[in-house]
Amino acid sequence: MASPSGKSAKDVIFDASKQAKPPPHLLRSPPLLLPAVRIALVSPAVGYGLFAARDLAPDEFVFHEAPLLGAPYNEVFAADRALVRGQTAACRAAIAAHRDLVAVAYPALAARFGVAPPPWEEAARILEPGGGLGMNLVVGGGSKGRAGAGAGGADGVVPRQYAGSSVTRAEYEAYMANLKVSASVSEVDIREACLDFFKHYAFQVPSNGSLGTGSVGGGGGGGVGGGSAVAGVASTREACVYLLGSLINHCCTPTATSSASASLSKDKRKEYLPGPNCSWRIGPSGLAHFVKPRHICVQARRAIREGEQLTWDYGKREKGFDCHCDTCRDGLIGGLSSCRVS
Numbered sequence: 351m352a353s354p355s356g357k358s359a360k361d362v363i364f365d366a367s368k369q370a371k372p373p374p375h376l377l378r379s380p381p382l383l384l385p386a387v388r389i390a391l392v393s394p395a396v397g398y399g400l401f402a403a404r405d406l407a408p409d410e411f412v413f414h415e416a417p418l419l420g421a422p423y424n425e426v427f428a429a430d431r432a433l434v435r436g437q438t439a440a441c442r443a444a445i446a447a448h449r450d451l452v453a454v455a456y457p458a459l460a461a462r463f464g465v466a467p468p469p470w471e472e473a474a475r476i477l478e479p480g481g482g483l484g485m486n487l488v489v490g491g492g493s494k495g496r497a498g499a500g501a502g503g504a505d506g507v508v509p510r511q512y513a514g515s516s517v518t519r520a521e522y523e524a525y526m527a528n529l530k531v532s533a534s535v536s537e538v539d540i541r542e543a544c545l546d547f548f549k550h551y552a553f554q555v556p557s558n559g560s561l562g563t564g565s566v567g568g569g570g571g572g573g574v575g576g577g578s579a580v581a582g583v584a585s586t587r588e589a590c591v592y593l594l595g596s597l598i599n600h601c602c603t604p605t606a607t608s609s610a611s612a613s614l615s616k617d618k619r620k621e622y623l624p625g626p627n628c629s630w631r632i633g634p635s636g637l638a639h640f641v642k643p644r645h646i647c648v649q650a651r652r653a654i655r656e657g658e659q660l661t662w663d664y665g666k667r668e669k670g671f672d673c674h675c676d677t678c679r680d681g682l683i684g685g686l687s688s689c690r691v692s
C-alpha cells in the first residue's frame with residue numbers, strides 16, 4: 351500500500367538512510383585490498399599454516415571469508431544420528447564439489463576418503479598466488495583506496511584477492527609422500543573421517559548465523575570443541591569450515607605471571623603481545639559491520655610482521671595433538687623473537 355508520501359510500505363521500511371547506524375567510533379574500515387595472508391607449510395607434524403603477507407597493524411581486520419561448507423551441529427557432539435548423517439552428507443558434497451581444492455588444502459582428510467593428492471603441477475595451480483585457495487574470500491564496501499563496493503560484483507564478492515602460498519614443490523611432495531591413501535573406504539571410515547574433519551576444522555556458528563566470537567583465551571578458537579557448550583544441553587547450531595580460517599594453527603596463551611612478559615614495557619606489551627596474535631568472530635558486529643552472516647572475520651590482536659605465522663588460541667578443551675606452538679616450544683622468548691624484538 352502506498353504511504354501519504356507516495357512511497358510503498360516496502361520503500362519506507364527499507365529506507366537505508368533511516369536505519370540506525372553504529373556510532374562512528376565503532377565503524378571500522380574493511381580490509382585493505384592487498385594480499386594479507388599466504389599459505390605455507392609449517393612442518394610435516396603441523397601441516398599448513400597461514401602467514402602474514404605484509405605487516406599488519408594492531409586491531410587490523412586481516413580478511414573475512416564465506417564458509418566452504420557447513421552442516422548442522424549439536425553441542426553434544428556426534429550424539430545425534432541425524433546430525434551425524436547431515437555432517438557426513440555435507441562433507442561428502444563439499445569434497446565432490448571442490449575435490450581438487452580439498453585434496454590440496456585438506457590432504458589428510460582426502461586421503462581417508464581414498465582421494466590421492468594431485469601431482470605438484472596440478473596443486474601449484476591451486477596454491478599459486480591468486481589461485482584456487484583464494485576463491486571464497488570476500489571484501490566489503492569501503493572508501494577510496496580500499497576494497498570498494500562493486501569491486502567484485504553486486505554482493506561484493508572479490509575472488510582471489512587475499513590468498514597466495516609459498517609452498518615449494520619439494521615441501522609439497524615431501525608432505526604428501528607421508529600420506530596413506532585409503533585403498534578401500536567403508537561407510538564407517540567415511541563417517542569417522544567426517545567427524546574428525548569437523549572436530550578439527552569447523553567453527554560453531556549460532557543458528558541465526560550472526561555472531562560467534564573467538565576472543566583469544568576466552569574459550570573460543572578453531573574447532574567445534576570451542577565455544578560455550580553447556581553440559582547436557584543439545585542446542586543445534588551450524589558447524590562451518592573455512593578454507594583459510596580453518597588453516598590457522600593454535601598457539602597457547604602464556605601466563606600473565608611469566609617473568610619475560612613482566613619485563614616488557616607497557617607499550618612493547620601492547621605492540622608485541624606474546625602468544626596468539628589473532629582473534630576471530632563470525633558474522634557482523636559493531637566492530638565489523640561489513641561482515642556477512644556466517645562469514646568469519648580475522649583480526650590482528652597486535653602488530654604482526656610480514657612472514658609471521660597467524661595463530662589463535664583454540665581454547666581449553668582437549669586438542670588431540672602435541673602442541674608445537676612458540677609458547678610451548680620455546681617459552682615466551684621464542685614467541686617474542688618471532689616478532690623480531692631485540
Ligand SMILES: C[S@@+](CC[C@H](N)C(=O)[O-])C[C@H]1O[C@@H](n2cnc3c(N)ncnc32)[C@H](O)[C@@H]1O
Binds near residue numbers: 398455551573598673
Ligand atoms: C584447524 S587445523 C589447522 C591447519 C592444519 N595445520 C592443516 O594443515 O590442516 C587444526 C590442526 O592443525 C594442527 N595444529 C594446529 N595447531 C597446532 C599446534 N600448535 N601444534 C601442533 N599441531 C597443530 C593439528 O593437527 C590440528 O588438529
